[in-house]
Amino acid sequence: MTDKQPIAVLGGGSFGTAIANLLAENGQQVLHWMRDPEQAAAIKNDRENPRYLKGIKIHSGVEPVTDLSATLAQCQMIFVALPSSALRQALQPVADQLKGKMLVSTTKGIEANTFLLMSQILEDIAPEARIGVLSGPNLAREVAENALTASVVASEDEDLCRQVQAALHGRTFRVYASSDRFGVELGGALKNVYAIIAGMAAAMGMGENTKSMLITRALAEMTRFAVKLGANPMTFLGLAGVGDLIVTCSSSKSRNYQVGYALGEGLTLEAAVARLGEVAEGVNTIKVLKAKAEEMQVYMPLVTGLHAILFEGRTLDQVIGALMRGEPKTDVDFISTSGF
């Protein structure tokens, strides 16, 4: 038995499970909260979460639990790994219990209607909580398989960053700190959309030049958008920007990429999402992002093109044709020419 306080992980899916295991491997006692009692009982008995991470042994330091209120009462540090569509509804009822706690969002999405990022929702629900974000190139299965991985904890609260680093940093997982919570979180949410496009390109057999063009122009586009929202473009050169963009746009382990691949094979969006059976945040993000880009008048041809294919009845060929015929642009937007 340890006299350390347990750490909570909220969400019984693939990333919650991977983070819970990582914490336990580092000697932490973990309360892994999930809503489904049958799933919790099965994990307790079998030490495996077969629906989301088949074949991964769940560490003995992870205790699956289903009483959210009792879990929060015991923990100061809480990782939130719920889908973006569920985060507010799951945590609003327990808002009173979040006061003064360290809440670290790992969720990569944007709320429809409000355009709030997940840590901003946490702030909204619990203004007196200490808020942070964990984001980076962190495919859940690879984290769970102890592939060498790096991530970023971002918060204005330096002590929170240090405590999260101490809890998560280990043999196979490095955690870097950043004070740019908004930029780090925005990068994680935006790259999901481009991963769908990359999956489509892969299914269509496009070449390596095309893949590289897509990733690089995606970085230009997301950075342009972020700057318009007041974010620091330099953050997009880090793990939570280009790092996460690369892994998600080039791996068939990414669920967003898988949805794109299925679309490229000719499936409808509904069929692609149903075949996946897990969260692909980019599907919801594309709608809010397209609307916001229009409102802010940011040029985002890849976002516009994907939206046209998914929701406006355009074909892939039409969109690719329009993209390639578009007026030539500058390569890198943010190079200062003064003094050169």
Ligand SMILES: NC(=O)C1=CN([C@@H]2O[C@H](COP(=O)(O)OP(=O)(O)OC[C@H]3O[C@@H](n4cnc5c(N)ncnc54)[C@H](O)[C@@H]3O)[C@@H](O)[C@H]2O)C=CC1
């Ligand atoms: N899987 C990955 O590789 C990574 C995922 N993330 C992010 O983590 C978040 C969660 O993703 P995953 O764990 O991969 O999703 P998942 O699809 O593997 O699992 C989602 C889990 O949330 C639960 N859930 C859904 N609605 C709920 C509600 N209302 N209340 C309580 N639980 C609810 C489901 O039962 C399921 O256990 C996403 O925003 C994702 O972008 C971040 C880094 C890596």
Ligand SMILES: O=C(CO)COP(=O)(O)O
């Ligand atoms: O965010 C991720 C990797 O960093 C996971 O991406 P997917 O949600 O597309 O699987």
